[in-house]
Amino acid sequence: MKIARILFKPKWQDKEATVRLTAVSAEQDPELLAALPELTRSDPDARVRLAALKRLGDYERWRERSTGDADADVRRTARATYVALLCSDAASNPPLRRRISELETLSPAEVETVAISAKDRELRAAALAMATRVALLAERAITDPDQALRLAALERIGDAATLERIAERA
Numbered sequence: 001m002k003i004a005r006i007l008f009k010p011k012w013q014d015k016e017a018t019v020r021l022t023a024v025s026a027e028q029d030p031e032l033l034a035a036l037p038e039l040t041r042s043d044p045d046a047r048v049r050l051a052a053l054k055r056l057g058d059y060e061r062w063r064e065r066s067t068g069d070a071d072a073d074v075r076r077t078a079r080a081t082y083v084a085l086l087c088s089d090a091a092s093n094p095p096l097r098r099r100i101s102e103l104e105t106l107s108p109a110e111v112e113t114v115a116i117s118a119k120d121r122e123l124r125a126a127a128l129a130m131a132t133r134v135a136l137l138a139e140r141a142i143t144d145p146d147q148a149l150r151l152a153a154l155e156r157i158g159d160a161a162t163l164e165r166i167a168e169r170a
Contacts, residue, residue: 017045024051037061046071053078059085059093063102083110089119100126112136121146128153138162142169 011023012032023032024039039052040061049069053061059082066079083106086099093099103111103126115127115136128140128149140153157163 012039017048020045020048021051024048024055040065041068046074050074050077053081059090079110083113087114087118087123096120096122099123103127103130108132115140121149125149125152134159134162138166141166 010027010029010032011019012027012029012035014020014023020043023029024036024043036052036056037058040049040056041064043049043052046069049065049071050073053065053074062078062082062085066075066082069075069078085093086102099120100123103114103123106114108131111127111130112133115124115131116139118124118127124144124146125148128137128144129152131137131140134157137153137156141150141157144150144153154163154166157166
């Protein structure tokens, strides 16, 4: 068996990217599973790196690749997945305090996404405190599921016309 292993590499180590992609996406080889974290960084093909990321489903890997991958499409997909995981209440997420501190690394649009979709109230509150767009504050003043956050958003709106529109909708 060892001689065969030496002569014939596993499919996930094949020279052809399409063969590696198929293997990384589905095979259950323990060596492959152990190598997935390294494949997210070092495989020369972006599709294989992305397949390894999806297979792992790890918050830290998605965060790392969202800024550290050489391929723009992988970075874009990783960033969207990272923000979605940040907003989720997955048990594998880092502690809330750390996720709140990571808000400072997000773009204004990403902060707004967290303010709208974070499952955790405290994370939504921290994102809402960073948000500046009046239309978002008005929307949150009407639709946030938490009464205290609705009030906090409302208190930050100074424009009388916007306050009237909120009163009409409420």
